[in-house]
Amino acid sequence: MDGHDWSLRVRDLVKVFNQKVRANDGITLTVEPGEVYGLLGPNGAGKSTLVKQVIGLLRPDAGTIALGPHNLVADPDAARQLCSYLPQAQMPIASFRTREAIDITGRIRGGEPGPVSRRRDELIEALDIAEWREVMGARLSGGVRRLVGFAMVTVCPGPLVVLDEPTNDVDPLRRRLLWQEVRRLGDAGVAVLLVTHNVMEAEKAVDRLAVIDRGRLVAEGTPSSLKAADRGRLRLQVMLVPRAETPGMPSFVQRHTRVGHNLMTVIAEEEAAHAIGWAQELIGLGIAEEYALGATTLEDVYIRLTGDVAGTGRESPA
Amino acid sequence: MTAASPPIVDLRSGPGYWWHSYRLMVRWELTALRVVLPVAAMVQILAGAGFVLSLGLFFGQVPPRAALFVSTGVLVITLVTIGLVLGPQLIAQQKAEQTYEFLWSLPVPRTTAALAWVTTNLILGLPGMAVALVVALLRYDLDLHVSPAVLPAVLLTLFTGTMIGYAVAHALGNPLLIAAITQLLIFVIIGFSPINFPADQLPGWLAAVHRWLPLAPMADTVRAALTEGVVTNVIRSYLVLGAWAAASVGVTALVLGRRR
Numbered sequence: 001m002d003g004h005d006w007s008l009r010v011r012d013l014v015k016v017f018n019q020k021v022r023a024n025d026g027i028t029l030t031v032e033p034g035e036v037y038g039l040l041g042p043n044g045a046g047k048s049t050l051v052k053q054v055i056g057l058l059r060p061d062a063g064t065i066a067l068g069p070h071n072l073v074a075d076p077d078a079a080r081q082l083c084s085y086l087p088q089a090q091m092p093i094a095s096f097r098t099r100e101a102i103d104i105t106g107r108i109r110g111g112e113p114g115p116v117s118r119r120r121d122e123l124i125e126a127l128d129i130a131e132w133r134e135v136m137g138a139r140l141s142g143g144v145r146r147l148v149g150f151a152m153v154t155v156c157p158g159p160l161v162v163l164d165e166p167t168n169d170v171d172p173l174r175r176r177l178l179w180q181e182v183r184r185l186g187d188a189g190v191a192v193l194l195v196t197h198n199v200m201e202a203e204k205a206v207d208r209l210a211v212i213d214r215g216r217l218v219a220e221g222t223p224s225s226l227k228a229a230d231r232g233r234l235r236l237q238v239m240l241v242p243r244a245e246t247p248g249m250p251s252f253v254q255r256h257t258r259v260g261h262n263l264m265t266v267i268a269e270e271e272a273a274h275a276i277g278w279a280q281e282l283i284g285l286g287i288a289e290e291y292a293l294g295a296t297t298l299e300d301v302y303i304r305l306t307g308d309v310a311g312t313g314r315e316s317p318a
Numbered sequence: 319m320t321a322a323s324p325p326i327v328d329l330r331s332g333p334g335y336w337w338h339s340y341r342l343m344v345r346w347e348l349t350a351l352r353v354v355l356p357v358a359a360m361v362q363i364l365a366g367a368g369f370v371l372s373l374g375l376f377f378g379q380v381p382p383r384a385a386l387f388v389s390t391g392v393l394v395i396t397l398v399t400i401g402l403v404l405g406p407q408l409i410a411q412q413k414a415e416q417t418y419e420f421l422w423s424l425p426v427p428r429t430t431a432a433l434a435w436v437t438t439n440l441i442l443g444l445p446g447m448a449v450a451l452v453v454a455l456l457r458y459d460l461d462l463h464v465s466p467a468v469l470p471a472v473l474l475t476l477f478t479g480t481m482i483g484y485a486v487a488h489a490l491g492n493p494l495l496i497a498a499i500t501q502l503l504i505f506v507i508i509g510f511s512p513i514n515f516p517a518d519q520l521p522g523w524l525a526a527v528h529r530w531l532p533l534a535p536m537a538d539t540v541r542a543a544l545t546e547g548v549v550t551n552v553i554r555s556y557l558v559l560g561a562w563a564a565a566s567v568g569v570t571a572l573v574l575g576r577r578r
Binding site: 006055058091095110119 | 322323324327342345346349350351353417419420421422423424425577578
């Protein structure tokens, strides 16, 4: 863009609350311009705390945050100007029409009226929300309001866009449109920091991702590199009968997690036949209702790393 | 489909940036309040006129001095209730709905957000004040002497009331606590402050306390600008009020500048 390194550079970031809770415990990561970088982790892992330090709302206890030539810890005003932030909570636009809400944030972010209106119309079109163009926020559904919020923060983006759970409440069709727009932000040279606990979506949307657990970065890489450790393994998912006790695990089950009636196990590919036989046996005994065998996903990696099952909260890992 | 706009990487600063941000924040506030704005302005007008007229309903023949006191005091009440009561409640609501952080992540100088709020209060409060004054003139045939000091008196009163409310709301974390304090404030303003009546009507200790609180000096400065021979030592009132204005600005700057 102008010769500076416009990557987001977070180094050894520590944030302690009430002198004992280490919400961020030495986090180091880099988000390159043009990259969509996912931040995954269970509730309370420290994702939002990290983000709020980046955008200048919280002060770190140690470590550095840099973007371009700017030190964001020392200069929170620069952080606010350079980072566009979509918070997890809803936007305060109850009495703003969709068009007005996008316009005014674009102008506040320093956009000129002409380009802001053009980009606003493109986003309204691209996110398929034209029918709510003149509707006030109070009368919008949660999902549409979310999309308007996304358009507000990206109509005139800074070099870093931070999106905290952008697809919450959004219908499946428009989710895909939103991910396309996130991709376009990357193509325009924006660094995108995406906070989510929706592992399946993140797998498709991000270039790289980090898994955060208990304030520490426990894994980082591309989705396929993170799955590499599980290569040659399969996931066997068994739906247990309600209130059934967890059956004893055969020796070929490498790890297992139970959430509700859902028993998820990881096995070696060679053991597929044994695994199917075992699952059918469980059904025969009336313990299980059905099963599914498939490739391991990023979710299995995520469960292994955090013991959390796709945002349902922390389960005790096997 | 065209690509997204390339990111803006240049930092803005200086008076042009400030003025641009201020205008947009005023627009933000007025749009955010567009549903309640007409109602709030109407309440201010009715409350102001109601105060003035109810005195006459109660006493029939109102002594001129009492009419003068109440009519000028009501102006102060219409000026400060929005800033002291409605303002903190709106911020409490933002905190409860968790929209507070988005608003404070907007790339504008903090002073523009604060002054945009003062401006909004001015727009909300002035019609009520003007109507109350006209009603009072029509009803009581007041002996008013309007001096140019009315401008600084009204602006300083409005600014101080708004900023005190702003400081309280930003400094306190709990939305319910903010709501409770503002309820208490309205009670104190209307019932126990020498705004609508002379301070010597109060018990000595309470009158002494009010010499150092902002409400009586607000009433004194506005009244002094509209009357002759009613208020003595208005300079002191300006000084006390100025000190409160400075303190509330200081507290707000401290709270907003502080990152946890």
